[in-house]
Amino acid sequence: MDVLSLRSSSSLSMSKPFESHGLPLSSKQHRRPSSVKFGSVSCRATTLTQENLYKILSVSPGSATMDEIKRAYRSMALQYHPDVCHDPSMKEESTRMFVQLNAAYETLSNPRLREQYDSELGLRSEVMSVSSDHERWRSVSVSSEHERWESRFQEQVIELKTRSRRRMGQKGGSSGSRMRAPNMRDRN
Amino acid sequence: MVEPAYTVTSDSETTGEEKSSTFPEIAIGIDIGTSQCSVAVWNGSQVELLKNTRNQKIMKSYVTFKDNIPSGGVSSQLSHEDEMLSGATIFNMKRLIGRVDTDPVVHACKNLPFLVQTLDIGVRPFIAALVNNMWRSTTPEEVLAIFLVELRAMAEAQLKRRIRNVVLTVPVSFSRFQLTRIERACAMAGLHVLRLMPEPTAVALLYGQQQQQTSHENMGSGTEKIALIFSMGAGYCDVAVTATAGGVSQIKALAGSTIGGEDLLQNMMHHLLPNSENLFKNHGVKEIKQMGLLRVATQDAIRQLSSQTIVQVDVDLGDGLKICKAVNREEFEEVNRKVFEKCESLIIQCLQDAKVEVEEVNDVIIVGGCSYIPRVKNLVTNVCKGKELYKGMNPLEAAVCGAAVEGAIASGVNDPFGNLDLLTIQATPLAIGIRADGNKFVPVIPRDTTMPARKELVFTTTHDNQTEALILVYEGEGEKAEENHLLGYFKIMGIPAAPKGVPEINVCMDIDAANVLRVLAGVVMPGSRQPAIPVMEVRMPTVDDGHGWCAEALNRTYGATLDLVTLQKKA
Numbered sequence: 001m002d003v004l005s006l007r008s009s010s011s012l013s014m015s016k017p018f019e020s021h022g023l024p025l026s027s028k029q030h031r032r033p034s035s036v037k038f039g040s041v042s043c044r045a046t047t048l049t050q051e052n053l054y055k056i057l058s059v060s061p062g063s064a065t066m067d068e069i070k071r072a073y074r075s076m077a078l079q080y081h082p083d084v085c086h087d088p089s090m091k092e093e094s095t096r097m098f099v100q101l102n103a104a105y106e107t108l109s110n111p112r113l114r115e116q117y118d119s120e121l122g123l124r125s126e127v128m129s130v131s132s133d134h135e136r137w138r139s140v141s142v143s144s145e146h147e148r149w150e151s152r153f154q155e156q157v158i159e160l161k162t163r164s165r166r167r168m169g170q171k172g173g174s175s176g177s178r179m180r181a182p183n184m185r186d187r188n
Numbered sequence: 189m190v191e192p193a194y195t196v197t198s199d200s201e202t203t204g205e206e207k208s209s210t211f212p213e214i215a216i217g218i219d220i221g222t223s224q225c226s227v228a229v230w231n232g233s234q235v236e237l238l239k240n241t242r243n244q245k246i247m248k249s250y251v252t253f254k255d256n257i258p259s260g261g262v263s264s265q266l267s268h269e270d271e272m273l274s275g276a277t278i279f280n281m282k283r284l285i286g287r288v289d290t291d292p293v294v295h296a297c298k299n300l301p302f303l304v305q306t307l308d309i310g311v312r313p314f315i316a317a318l319v320n321n322m323w324r325s326t327t328p329e330e331v332l333a334i335f336l337v338e339l340r341a342m343a344e345a346q347l348k349r350r351i352r353n354v355v356l357t358v359p360v361s362f363s364r365f366q367l368t369r370i371e372r373a374c375a376m377a378g379l380h381v382l383r384l385m386p387e388p389t390a391v392a393l394l395y396g397q398q399q400q401q402t403s404h405e406n407m408g409s410g411t412e413k414i415a416l417i418f419s420m421g422a423g424y425c426d427v428a429v430t431a432t433a434g435g436v437s438q439i440k441a442l443a444g445s446t447i448g449g450e451d452l453l454q455n456m457m458h459h460l461l462p463n464s465e466n467l468f469k470n471h472g473v474k475e476i477k478q479m480g481l482l483r484v485a486t487q488d489a490i491r492q493l494s495s496q497t498i499v500q501v502d503v504d505l506g507d508g509l510k511i512c513k514a515v516n517r518e519e520f521e522e523v524n525r526k527v528f529e530k531c532e533s534l535i536i537q538c539l540q541d542a543k544v545e546v547e548e549v550n551d552v553i554i555v556g557g558c559s560y561i562p563r564v565k566n567l568v569t570n571v572c573k574g575k576e577l578y579k580g581m582n583p584l585e586a587a588v589c590g591a592a593v594e595g596a597i598a599s600g601v602n603d604p605f606g607n608l609d610l611l612t613i614q615a616t617p618l619a620i621g622i623r624a625d626g627n628k629f630v631p632v633i634p635r636d637t638t639m640p641a642r643k644e645l646v647f648t649t650t651h652d653n654q655t656e657a658l659i660l661v662y663e664g665e666g667e668k669a670e671e672n673h674l675l676g677y678f679k680i681m682g683i684p685a686a687p688k689g690v691p692e693i694n695v696c697m698d699i700d701a702a703n704v705l706r707v708l709a710g711v712v713m714p715g716s717r718q719p720a721i722p723v724m725e726v727r728m729p730t731v732d733d734g735h736g737w738c739a740e741a742l743n744r745t746y747g748a749t750l751d752l753v754t755l756q757k758k759a
Contacts, residue, residue, distance in 0.1 A: 070412060074436040081611055082640060082701030083597070095640045095701050102638045 053117060056104040061118075066109070073105045214599045215353035215382045216343055217390075217591025220335070222282045222423030222450060224557065225249045225261075226588040227343050230596035233607070235589045238346045246584055248272075250279035251331045253317040253324060262338035273301045273480025275318030275473075278331045280450065282359075283423045285328040285373070286366030288736035289313040293446050299454060299465065301476045301483075310736025318476070329373045336377035354379050355595040357387045357587045359424035360444025360617045363663050363673040364705060365729050382598045384703070386617055388417040388428030389439055390590030391555055391581070393612045395430070396437035397593055398580055400610065413550040415578075418535060418568050419587065420558035422449040427534045429542035429549075435606075439615040441542035441636045443534045449490075449558050452524050457486045459523045460501060460511050478505040485511070493517050494560050521563045528567055535571045541636050546573050555583040614639045620697055620705065622647075623660040623669035624752045632697045635665065639703065644696035647752040653685040657693060658750035660742065661707055661728055674739040675705070676730030679750070682721040683711050690714065693752060705729075 054061040057072040064072075078084055080101055085094040107113045216229045216238075224246050227238045237245040240262055248261035254276040272279065280297055287294050289306035294313050298304045303323055305314040316323040343351045358370060371381050385393075395415055403411075412433040419426045426444040430437050457464055461482055468475045485503040492499040498516040505511070521528065539546060552572045558564050560583070569577065597608050615638055621631035624647055633643045649657065657680040664672025683691050696708040710723040731738050 067412075070431075070433075074434055074438075077436055077613055078611055081613065083611055091701060099640055099642050102641075106638075 053104040053108055056101060057108060059108075064108075066111075069105070069108050073101070073109070076101050213350070213353055214601055215355050215595030216347075216351060217355050217357075217588050217593070217595045218336075218339060219357045219387075219390075219588035219591060220249055220282060220332070220339075221421045221557070222280055222448065223249055223421070224584070225335075225339070226585065227339055228585070228588045228592035229343070229347065230592050230601060230608075233603075233605075235592045237585060237588065238343055240342050248279075249282065249335065250277050251281075251334050252277040253319045253326075258334050260335040260338040262335065262342050273476070273483055275301045275303070275471075275476045278302045278315070278317050278326065280423065281328040281331045281335070283446070283450065284313070284315065285332060286363065286369040287313070290736050296450070296454060299457075299468065299479070301479055303471055310738070310740060318473075321473075329369055329376065332370070332373035333376035336374060336379060340377060340379060352378065352380050353382050353595070353599065355383045355385060355591045355598065356381060357390050357591050358384045359446075360386045360388065360426040360428075360442045361424060361446055362386075362444075363618065364675055365663075365673055365731065367703075368729060383594055385591055385594055386426065386428070386442060386444070386614075387419045387421075387424075387556075387587045388426045388442065389612060389614055390587045390594065391417045391419060391553060392428055392430040392432070392437045392439060392590070393593050393610060394581065394586055394590035395551070395553060395578075396432045396435060396610050396612065397607060399432050400435045401607065414544055414548050415551045415553055416535070416539070416549045416568075416572060417553045417555070418531075418559075419554075419556045420448055420531065420564060421556040422558075424448050425531050425534060425558075427538040429538050429544050435610045436613065437611070438613045438638075439636075440544065441538045442615055442617040443538040443541065444617060445530055445534055447527050447530050451527050452490060452520075452558070452561075453483070453486055455524050455527070456490060456515075456520065457482055459519075460486060460513060460515075461505075461509075474506070478507075478509065481505055482511070489515055490520065490561075493520050494562060517562070524563075528563055531564065532567050532571060535568065539571075546571065546575075549575065551578040552576075553578045553581060553586075555581060555586045557584065559583040616641065616699065618663050619665060620661065620663050620675070620699075622695060622752075623662065625754055626748070626751065627669050629662055629664070629666055629669045629672055630754055632695055633699065639699050640701050642696065642698045644694055646755040647693045647695060648755045649683065649686075649688045649691050649693070650748070650751045650753055652688050654688060654750070655683045655685060656681050656750050657683065657752050658742070658746055659695065659707070659709055659752075660739070661726075670739055670743070674731055674736075675728045676707075676726065677738075677742060678707075678709075678724060678726050678730075680709055680711065680721070680724065684713055684720050686713070689753075689755075691720070692755060 054064065057064075057069060057076060059068055059072045077098070080094050080097045082091050082095045082098060085091055107117050214230055216227055217235075219226050219228075225248075226246050228235050229238065230236075239245050240247060250272060251258050251260045252264065252272075254274075279302075280300060283293055284297055284304070288310045289312065290308050290310050294304065294306060297313075298306070302318070303314070303316040305316075312327070314325065315327060316325045318324075340351050354374065356370060356374070358367060362370075367384050370384060374381050392415065395417070399413060412431050415430050415432060417426075417428045417430065423446065424444060425447050427442070428439055429441045430439055432438070461467070464479075464482065468479045481503055482505060485501055489499045489501050493515070496517075498514060501511055501513050501515055503511050539549075549572060552568060552575050554565065554568050554577055565577070569575065593608070593610065594612070596603075597610060601608055603609075615636045616633055617635065619629075619631035619635045620633045621629055624630045630645065632645050633641055637643065647657075658677065659680060660669065660677045661675045662669055662672035663675050666672045680693065683693070690713070692712045692714065694708075694710050694712065696710075698706045698708065700706070705728045706725055707728055708723055708725045711720040712718075713720050
């Protein structure tokens with residue numbers, strides 16, 4: 001009877017094996033260079049640090065209003081959200097970039113966090129002095145102020161390089177509205 | 189009408205692309221409510237609701253097992269509403285799916301005509317339908333699958349093409365385990381789930397489309413509108429607060445609870461016949477009939493109280509048992525005061541989580557079958573300081589229309605007029621975390637985190653020379669671990685021996701674009717750059733059945749020997 005066969009299918013799912021596996025080596029290799037390179041990019045830190053979260057959203061550090069930040073976030077979301085990315089091979093990359101976009105927006109859209117972040121920008125000389133203590137597996141949620149900055153900086157360096165590479169490929173401008181055009185074309 | 193063939197695909201089926209198709213298949217939207225369901229699809233320029241052979245857009249959610257051949261509310265027509273309550277028909281499957289037998293919601297279903305039995309040990313309940321004087325067992329997944337097969341057959345007949353991809357609406361409060369059961373039922377019916385959308389999120393998408401069409405403003409610009417979406421059906425109450433502008437809808441907060449019209453009904457039944465639970469617990473044929481009569485009469489009364497202030501209830505249950513009582517609206521509202529208070533608290537909680545003041549809300553949207561109840565409308569209006577309700581949506585169709593729009597977008601449909609230039613930025617309805625700090629639930633991904641998401645926390649050992657750690661992954665809002673849904677578990681082994689508090693155990697949780705949750709765990713010793721042992725990556729949920737029992741067994745077996753605590757680091 002059909003109901004019986006339905007039931008047997010249900011029982012199949014009960015015996016599903018425990019699913020687990022280690023991270024692929026390529027993922028580890030991808031992570032290692034970033035921590036190794038940290039020292040070599042320190043001379044650029046003073047320039048990149050100044051604009052990092054603001055640059056992700058493509059807004060001006062000092063003068064951006066809340067409305068501008070919100071508008072920029074929506075505009076960037078329309079480029080990077082995996083739902084608008086129809087190329088399967090780009091899905092993982094766009095997911096990663098969207099996660100970073102959210103992290104930037106989460107900070108800049110909260111007046112208290114933004115003020116805290118702005119003051120952190122003034123601490124970069126102090127942070128540089130302890131950069132040698134950097135370790136992987138630091139957590140964002142429970143780390144201290146300078147460790148939080150360090151973790152974000154790592155993410156942003158990687159993200160900025162990726163975006164720079166992409167921008168070269170697209171020959172687009174730095175503003176979000178111009179970068180949208182290629183994405184819209186992809187959707188057709 | 190010929191009964192559709194019930195074909196069940198195997199667990200491991202991987203269907204290849206149909207070579208004959210020249211354009212992508214547009215996913216349909218399905219809204220299976222606890223008591224009613226509907227199907228919709230994007231027809232090239234707008235959303236169209238599909239109808240069954242009786243020209244109905246809204247159909248009853250049930251499957252009857254009479255005459256040995258199960259049939260659902262899509263194609264069959266019960267000769268009388270009493271027949272739904274004869275014991276041969278199973279309904280409320282959405283309320284039962286993915287629940288264990290210790291769940292109060294399951295216990296409330298024991299008052300229904302079909303058989304629900306519990307052992308109260310954290311396993312799935314026993315469910316059966318009365319067929320030819322025999323109780324025949326089934327599961328909510330099977331019932332739902334049978335129903336979905338009929339929905340699929342109806343949709344294929346209407347659209348004259350094969351249907352495989354669907355977007356389904358789900359309650360906000362559904363756990364990831366329950367979502368896997370929904371997907372399982374869809375797979376049994378030969379359907380592939382593109383997306384499971386919380387019901388108010390589907391409504392938010394429809395609202396975003398309406399705003400887009402109204403304003404015709406540029407992409408990425410335009411005034412931001414805050415909407416409060418309240419959805420209450422027969423089984424669930426959900427709330428969302430969204431920010432919408434330029435076609436982008438941001439879900440700022442979600443809140444949900446398992447309260448709905450069914451609770452209102454059962455409370456009223458108990459009010460009319462206080463001893464009904466004891467009277468009906470034997471589930472004999474006579475008791476089932478009495479239960480059914482009482483249920484129909486009470487449903488009628490509640491329905492009438494939406495338009496009248498007083499209603500007469502006259503019903504003869506047989507055996508000298510008669511109910512003859514006038515019930516007024518105030519009485520109905522008092523009997524259900526706790527339900528309405530819970531609805532109100534959900535709205536307040538959702539606004540707080542979204543960090544939105546009531547005054548900032550531009551539109552108040554109320555949908556679902558219970559939105560016709562005056563008290564429900566009043567409580568939403570009162571919380572929102574008397575703001576007028578949004579008029580642009582049909583309360584019974586909004587969720588399925590939103591699901592259909594999502595189906596079109598997820599299928600890659602391009603609309604030349606820009607009606608599908610929409611994006612919904614979703615949020616996690618429940619927190620996800622692990623057991624730590626002495627049986628506490630420690631969220632790693634908090635509630636209302638924007639999705640996709642990736643968050644991590646660092647933990648450490650609780651015993652000197654502890655070399656193993658048990659990672660128990662939970663989902664929910666309770667402060668203690670056991671108050672939440674157990675999603676899965678794994679063990680970290682080979683932690684280097686060290687005094688307690690020294691190893692750094694990083695737990696990372698990643699939710700991808702398809703809402704797949706992965707938990708990663710690694711161990712690093714202080715001062716080292718390399719993981720001490722290979723990193724573990726586990727896709728959740730891993731617990732397939734008996735998750736209530738499973739949590740208890742793990743606790744009994746391991747106790748606190750493999751526990752972790754949150755690592756408090758100081759600069």
